[in-house]
Structures are given as structure tokens and as C-alpha cells.
Amino acid sequence: MNTADHMPLQGVRVLDCTWATGGPYGTLLLAMLGAEVIKVESPPQVTGVSTRQMLFPAYSHEGEDAHFLTYNRNKKSIVIDLRSPEGRDVFYDLVKKSDVVFDNFRPGVMDRLGLGYETLRKVNPRVICTSLSGFGATGPDREKPAFDVIIEASSGVTSLLQGLLPEGVPPPSYPGVSWADHAGGMAAAFATVAALFGRRNTGKGRKIDIAMQDVLLSMMGYVLTGTANFEDFSDPLPSMLWGTFKTRDGHIVLCGHRDGMWRNLARALGREDWLEDTRYETISGRQKHGEELRREVEEVLAGADTAHWVSVLQDAGVPCTAVHTVKEVLGGPQAAARDMVVEVDHKGVKIKTPGNPLKISGIEERFEAPPPLGAHTEELLADLLGYPEEKIAKLREKGIVGP
Template identity: 35%
Template sequence: MSTSPTPEAAPLRGLRVLDMTRVVAGPLAGQILGDLGADVIKVERKGVGDESRLVGPPWMPNREGEESTYFQAVNRNKRSIAIDFAHPRGAEVIRSLARESDILLENHRPGTLDRYGLGYEKLREINPRLIFCSLTGFGQTGPYADRSGYDYLIQGMGGLMSVTGLPDGEEGAGPIRVGIPIVDIVAGLNLTIGVLAALQHRNLTGEGQAVDVALLDSELSVMLNAASSWLNSGQLLGRSGNDHPSATPYGIFDADDGQMIIAIFNDREFVRLAHALDRPEWAEDPRFRTGGARVAHRAEIKAAVTSALKGRPRGEWMELLNAAKVSCGPINDMADIVADPHTQARGMVVEQEHPVMGKVRSMGAGFKLSGSPVSYRYAPPLAGEHSHEILREVLGMSDEEIKRDVEADVVG
């Protein structure tokens, strides 16, 4: 049992995760499982570590060139062990840890871990209850399985960039990537869902299984309306910039002192908007009365709303429109978000103390559980920070045995 100070109510307390992933998607899944109370052991290649540690700038204070802020986003609630698993003894240590674990996460190319005797078929022989989760760009099967895949590439290949950006004919037209690694994020969530489903299967049958998650599959699974439009009507939605292809007014509008978002997705809310803007006649105007009519007259309704907003600052309009139950809000940057009283009330900024790096802040989990809340126990670790602790606690190794592996350059 881990000595991690996990609350008794934590839903995944007592489960151990061997996290052999790096960069974003896999580490995000490991972090979510850690937030839920699992004991997550982050396995890093000795002398290399998770390469996202070096994805900077920006860097953590006083750790320039060593610890990026990028790494901190997806690696809390983990303990790190540094192992050279290309060394036979290192691979043996990984097998021993897998024997004592419930879940293994990995995002190496298909076949990589098999070369070291660490693939699913070998590990299931020593731990039939192990849930072995593989995350790759294109999956374990198919003609692209051996290709490497990163978020930006998959955003293009999976169609996301075909609907993101300004439409042809407008200045600056062209495909644009989403500004955060959204495909990695969705894949990390899918990996977490797969783990939880496999855990329930194990609860029912006693058996572990392999979970196969691909970045491309993950993106395709969330293309939703863009995919359905093509699959069911043969229509390509294309790029629509800040407008919505199927709803309007739904975009960015100018008030007297700045921009705001107004998002109207149904006829009821449009009626409320019309009255809030003192334009009740819009509700009966045949050009605007239904969603389909508004889309057909997009330019006219957009111009009408823009004109109606003149004469008041953004703050007044947001107060008035929100009081009228009209969806609207500002375009915030991170400074605005952290200062927002709602963000603070929801406890979404997590502060943790690290013995070397000092205060580390990250965004909290995106869900609240009334009976088994998430907990934030470990700040993102340094590479190999807990190596000796894990070997003693999980494998029962003595100080002499650990010293032998350190001297053999197997463990860091």
C-alpha cells in the first residue's frame, strides 16, 4: 500500500498506476487518475526524463532550461522514478512494478516495449489483472500504426483545421490550429475513460485487458456536427471563423469599450435578446423568427445586433443580458480568469508546495464529486525524485540493493 496521504474517500484509493507516458495526453490521464486518489508512479527514462520538461520557455522560476511550465500542467499527484529500462535490470524493475500495479499507461510506438519484454502479452503473464493502456498517434492497428503523431499533425489530418479559421474570401483566411493541444487533451480524457471502463470490467470478471487509444480516433470522435453534416447530408461545414455554421447571432460583438461574446442557440433565447436590446419587433420579423431564417440572414442580424449595442459599455451590457438569461460574456486571458470570482469560488486554481521549486500552480480537475472529492497531494515531481522511496515501498528493496542499481547506472 502506498504511503501517499490519500483521503479515505478518494474513489481510486488503493489502486496503483504505472505511468510510462510523456508529453501531454498520457500524463494528463495519469494526473486525472492521481487526482482521483490512485498512487501514480511516473516512470521516466534515466538521463532523459519526460521531454516535456524541456519544452520551454517559459520555465519555472530558477529552473531555466530544466523545468518547463508546460510539464507542470499535467504531472501533479505523481511520484517519479528514473529507470533505464533498456538495461536488462531496468526492464526487470519495470516488470516487478507492473506485477504490483493495477494499471499501466504507455505512449511508445507500437512494438517498442515488446523489445524489452514489457509489452502487454508478457506483462499479462505475470499480472493477469493488469489494465495495459496504450496511447499512440494512430492506434495499434491500421496502415498508419507505425507513424509518429503529434497534436498539430492530427489537428490537420483529422479535419479539425478544416473547420477552424477564417473562411475563404476574408482577410487572413486559411486553416488555423486550436491554440491548446486539444487533440492530446481529448485523447487523455479517452484514455481515462478507457481505464475506468476496464476497471469495471475487471470488477465483474477479475480480468485485465488492453486499452488502445489513438490521437486520430480521439479527434474523429469529437468532430460531431462537422462529421454528421458530411456523413448525413454530404455537406462540408468549412471554416466559419468566429461565427457558428448553424446558429446566429453567435459570435464576437463590439460594445462601446470592448468586445464581448453573445451566443444564441435557440429561438427562446433570441426572443430574450430582442427584448433585452429593446428590439422586441425582431421576435416577429420573418428574417429572424427562426434559427434557420437567422442563418439565412446572418449578415443582417449581425449588423442589427451590433447597431443595438451602441451607446453602452461592455460591462453594462453583460450585466443586462445575463439578467435576461441571454448567454454572453467577455473574452478573458489567463490573468482575467485567475482573478475571476467564479474561478476562485470553484477552487479551480490549485497551489502546491514543492521542496525545490517552491509554489507550483495548476488548473484543478474539471469535475466535482460530492462524496469522494478529488485531492491534490503531490506537486509535479523532479525526474527521479522518488526513486528510492518507490523501490523500498513497492518492491521492498533494501538500501544495499538500491545502491547496487544506482551504481550500475540503472536507477537515478
């Protein structure tokens, strides 16, 4: 876990009522910044399954899969049956001593459990309740179930990807990274920090409602603006001189769409004659004749391997890269220099996991594997809430807390 002495969120306590990807990623970011994140887990007899090995049982270590090991590091674990009145009372006591309650259920679930914002603000007027869902708490789609791939399709992102593929090729069912989950989790974490900052002035908590679809629509940026205001709008970037190009042994990704980059590219490829070609004098001209220009560029690139062109173009100031595999990146010097592959000790075995993408000076980064189920139940009930041993024993006996 991160060293607390110099952490931005030192002293912030978060009750983590999340599952799947988006919510746990958001609370992981808060934990990486020093927040005390307490993962509230259900007793196995309540869920009927192990949520720690739900998605990727084939890629697990000691009962916890790669997914759980990734998103639940640097957290504490308490087991509470939130469906029972006594379990909710335990949760209310935790809320009294916490700053944030973070969930990613469908709107209404926390309310039905008796854990919605209007209830919790009466328990603790300073509490911030952050909810991340597919479509948000308002609108006709608010109650629809949603996972990342659903939101990518519902938001229009999948259709944009399909537009880049040859005609007749179906849209990808999964782009390789769960964009909606991760962007949604990051937005929810950002909003939580903003609410914590604002509370210093008001002394009051807030309700935060983040929709993954909203986040993707925001990320569309100029595509949304263009589509909403111009009937014939078509994203100009795919027809500009940038993206993936064939080489002799594979592909290179380059950017030659701006005037300075274009001139550097033409010279680096030994085709200064392009700079005199009237078709290519302006950005709009190069866009209009994009297919012809792309063919000419690829004819030159076909004369050498990707590694050669990466070296030549980088020396010329043209942004470019080879298309790396994930394994190549993980073993490369840049990821190592940025500490983006870090090890955690999970039950005696070193497990490699993603590092902290938020680089802030003065922070000493440390990482811990997810704790065993309910590892901090006793500590939190006794030390934080001050429950006597007899009360804890009765709660355990009834299956209200565990394990």
C-alpha cells in the first residue's frame, strides 16, 4: 500500500461497494493516491459464487483471478451481509467514520438496500456517494443493465470503429480494452476528488452520478460537435495522412497530417517532389487526395522494414511507432522507466500488475496484493467502530459479518 505520509488522499476513507471493472478501477486509483479503501464484500453463502474468481478462473492464483488481482490491490476487505438489517447497521456505523461510499450498481440498487444517498446523508452529512453506471440515474435507459461492450455500442463508438473497416466487415464485438469501464472509473474517481475538495468549503457531502455513456460521448469531442451541427459531417482524420501504413515486414503508425510533419515526412522518405505537387500543397488538398497520397507513401515504405522507417522518421521529427504487442511493451524500457509494471506479493508468489498512471512528485509508490476475504473485518469492527468482542462474535455467529 502507498506510504501514507506524503500521499494526496491521506486520511480519506472510502467504502468500496463495487464489482466488475469500472468501479474497482475507480477505487483503485483512489487507493493509489493514499485513500484507505475498504472493499465491502458479501458472504459467499449470500452470493453463491466466489466474486474473486468469477471472470477468469483459468488465469488464477490461489483462488483469485487476474481480474480481481488487478483491480483490488491496495485495499482492505470486510465481509458484511448488506441484505440483513444488522448488516446495514454495521454499514451505517462505517459510514459515520467514512468520507466516500463508491458503488457501480444500476441506479436504484443502493436505495433498495437502504444505502442510497438520501439515507446515508442522514447518517453522515459529510459523506460523498459516488455512483458509476452504464446510463446514469436519469433518462429512459437508466435501468438498463450495461457492461463495457454494451456502452461502446450504445454510445456510437462501435459504429465509429466499424466505419474504419472495409465494407461488409462486421463491427468488432470488443476493441481489446474496456474503454467505457476504465474511462468511467477514472471519471468517477476524478469527480470524487473534486467533491472532497469542495467539501472543505461547504462541509457537506454530495451525490455523484457518472454514466459510462456520458463519458464516452464527452470523449468523442469534435466528432460529437461536428455530427450535431453539420448534416454532412464525416470525420476528416481517417482521410488525413496519419494512422497505420504498410511496410516491407509489417506496419508503422505515423502522423504526417500537419504542415510541419508533412514536410518532414516527405523529406525523410526522399520525396521532396511531393512538396511541389499542387495536389498536396494544403491540408485540405492532402485530405481530398488522401487515398492517392497514402498509396504513394506506402510504395516508399514497402522498400524497407518497419524498424528502419521508425529510426528514419523519428530522426526527422515525424511522430511514429511500430505496432507493438502487449508483451513487447511490458518488456520494454519505457514501461520500466515509468514503473508501469509492478510486482505484488500474492501468497508468496510475485504477480506482475499495472503500475500507477498518476505520477505526482513526493509520492513513494508501494503496491499490495488484494487481502484475503474479510481479512480486516475484525480490525475494522473492533478498532475503528469499537465493537466489543461479544458483539463481533454474535455477528459472526449469525453470518452477518465474516468470514
